[in-house]
Amino acid sequence: MTTLADPRTRPTDTLATPLADTASGPSAWGAASLAEGTVTVAADLGPRDAEVLTPGALAFLAMLHDRFADDRTLLLLERQRRMRRIADGEDPDFSPATRPVRDDPSWRVAGSAGAPGLADRRVEITGPTDPKMTINALSSGARCWLADAEDAQSPTWRNVVEGQLALRDAIRGTLEHTAPNGKHYTLPSSDLTELPTIVFRPRGWHLFESHLAYTGPDGSTQPASGTLVDFGLYLFHNATELVARGRGPYFYLPKLEGYREARLWNEVFEVAQEALGLPRGTIRATVLVETLPAAFEMEEILYELREHCAGLNAGRWDYLFSVIKCFRTRGDSYVLPDRGQVTMTAPFMRAYTELLVATCHRRGAHAMGGMSAFIPDRRDPAVTERAVEQVWADKTREAHDGFDGTWVAHPDLVEVALGAFDEVLGDRDNQVDRQRDDVRVDQADLLDVASARRAGATVTEAGLRANVSVGVRYIESWLRGAGAAAIDHLMEDAATAEISRSQVWQWVTSGTRTEDGEPITRGRCEAVLRSVLIGLPRSAGDRFDDAAAIFREVALGTDFPPFLTTGAYARYLAG
Numbered sequence: 001m002t003t004l005a006d007p008r009t010r011p012t013d014t015l016a017t018p019l020a021d022t023a024s025g026p027s028a029w030g031a032a033s034l035a036e037g038t039v040t041v042a043a044d045l046g047p048r049d050a051e052v053l054t055p056g057a058l059a060f061l062a063m064l065h066d067r068f069a070d071d072r073t074l075l076l077l078e079r080q081r082r083m084r085r086i087a088d089g090e091d092p093d094f095s096p097a098t099r100p101v102r103d104d105p106s107w108r109v110a111g112s113a114g115a116p117g118l119a120d121r122r123v124e125i126t127g128p129t130d131p132k133m134t135i136n137a138l139s140s141g142a143r144c145w146l147a148d149a150e151d152a153q154s155p156t157w158r159n160v161v162e163g164q165l166a167l168r169d170a171i172r173g174t175l176e177h178t179a180p181n182g183k184h185y186t187l188p189s190s191d192l193t194e195l196p197t198i199v200f201r202p203r204g205w206h207l208f209e210s211h212l213a214y215t216g217p218d219g220s221t222q223p224a225s226g227t228l229v230d231f232g233l234y235l236f237h238n239a240t241e242l243v244a245r246g247r248g249p250y251f252y253l254p255k256l257e258g259y260r261e262a263r264l265w266n267e268v269f270e271v272a273q274e275a276l277g278l279p280r281g282t283i284r285a286t287v288l289v290e291t292l293p294a295a296f297e298m299e300e301i302l303y304e305l306r307e308h309c310a311g312l313n314a315g316r317w318d319y320l321f322s323v324i325k326c327f328r329t330r331g332d333s334y335v336l337p338d339r340g341q342v343t344m345t346a347p348f349m350r351a352y353t354e355l356l357v358a359t360c361h362r363r364g365a366h367a368m369g370g371m372s373a374f375i376p377d378r379r380d381p382a383v384t385e386r387a388v389e390q391v392w393a394d395k396t397r398e399a400h401d402g403f404d405g406t407w408v409a410h411p412d413l414v415e416v417a418l419g420a421f422d423e424v425l426g427d428r429d430n431q432v433d434r435q436r437d438d439v440r441v442d443q444a445d446l447l448d449v450a451s452a453r454r455a456g457a458t459v460t461e462a463g464l465r466a467n468v469s470v471g472v473r474y475i476e477s478w479l480r481g482a483g484a485a486a487i488d489h490l491m492e493d494a495a496t497a498e499i500s501r502s503q504v505w506q507w508v509t510s511g512t513r514t515e516d517g518e519p520i521t522r523g524r525c526e527a528v529l530r531s532v533l534i535g536l537p538r539s540a541g542d543r544f545d546d547a548a549a550i551f552r553e554v555a556l557g558t559d560f561p562p563f564l565t566t567g568a569y570a571r572y573l574a575g
């Protein structure tokens, strides 16, 4: 079988003792005996936090950091190097070094075999993991729920811990919630097999969790990795329970930039499974192909994770952000039009989704579609009608292209997406066996970002204003702890906000002009920002001033911060 070169030198020793799992939860001593470092809590504890931050769980996190903290750092450095090469003019391409993996027709991924609840994923609802959203998502009638600690979550410490508590309680069938308005929420069933299958999405590798401190065997201390914290706590507390209740520990893996990151994930899975006494392959992961470099390594990503891989997802919003990020200094010919004018039928976006479907099905993996940002409004039938029309068109195209399922942002969209996929799938669980041998996508197709403007789409004053307005309003919401928000009848989250701010940065830096011929300068953007701020309804305790400061830094600064959330987290949420 083909192997891919690994530049890292860490020995692959295995763990000696599996963690014991007792009736009252995984035990403290088992994990502690495996960890050389420690993870300690650097925050005040809420009333139930100790149920999640048990000694055993913290020792498990310490063990994961002992093994993977350095690898994570190396891969983040590799990301920086890759970005620099692209900025200097090197185009991403399919690597000749990994051609043997792509050309080898013999291998397949584990897929949904032996993973109960993952065969039929035709509609997945997404959303953050607070108790109300958790219950509403699990009551939505979707096949799966993407329980989101990533794009849809503002990683306040309370959101992180209470999200874990909500998941823990939901999996055990005990979650209840009373909203401030007195409305009481309960799960529709305590039988997990009657609810949407839970697929948890931890934070991406770039994010820290500053409320937990990792002290390594050499005595040095650093903030914990948000990824390992989210993944580790969820797996530690729930893996055995999920399996016992007819489901499994399933994950979405966000923002990967290449196969080496998939390899890291695979190693994390192997070590974690062994430590918890879970059979190899118990974990299943669906990888978001949502960066431009990853689009050139879809096969390699599947290959690295093949024992644990269920599928790939076309995460369109971060993908667009990544395209802008990669080409932000390449000049006006790489500039995208207004965000609202870049559709999934733009040739370069179509190349990406077609390649994803073809690649997945060749390897026995689910191809999962993405999120239409249109959301309904229960108080406004016209808005709802437009959202339903848009979602129907988007999901119909995906189903006919061969996708096996898709995402919706709101419970009122489950039915319409189900309808679109039912029409194509009928009573089959999926269409993984439909081969798309007709698909031919090459480097030029994936990189043809100019195709969006060739088709007549433009950069406009309204598009500039929308980017500024959405950027500031989303960041303000994020600072208040709400990582997903309905803004102007669209779902906005960290990925869509990244597009808004990075487009403004790119337009300014590239000397782009709006269709009326006016250049987009920093001064012009400042004026738009001031006028947006004047028009916003202000209230005591709002965070618009902080949000404007962040926006100026990430959209109007000379340097381009790779993510808007990292600096904002360090300054406003980490303390």
Ligand SMILES: CC(=O)SCCNC(=O)CCNC(=O)[C@H](O)C(C)(C)COP(=O)(O)OP(=O)(O)OC[C@H]1O[C@@H](n2cnc3c(N)ncnc32)[C@H](O)[C@@H]1OP(=O)(O)O
Residues within 6 Å of the ligand: 125, 126, 127, 128, 132, 133, 134, 136, 137, 148, 151, 152, 317, 318, 371, 375, 376, 377, 378, 408, 409, 410, 411, 484, 485, 486, 490, 491, 492, 493, 495, 496
């Ligand atoms: C780029 C990507 O990564 S996409 C994936 C990440 N993004 C997301 O997951 C966003 C998911 N969607 C949401 O968070 C929400 O739909 C929002 C924030 C956009 C809008 O939420 P709201 O303003 O509460 O919408 P609205 O008032 O219409 O909600 C009506 C009801 O549906 C519930 N609801 C709305 N969206 C969801 C959801 N995704 N999951 C569960 N319940 C939901 C609300 O909680 C509310 O329930 P209630 O009547 O019991 O109070």
Ligand SMILES: O=CC(=O)O
Residues within 6 Å of the ligand: 151, 288, 290, 314, 315, 316, 317, 318, 319, 370, 371, 495
């Ligand atoms: O995570 C999904 C995306 O579109 O970004």
Ligand SMILES: [Mg+2]
Residues within 6 Å of the ligand: 151, 254, 255, 288, 290, 315, 317, 318, 495
């Ligand atoms: Mg994303």
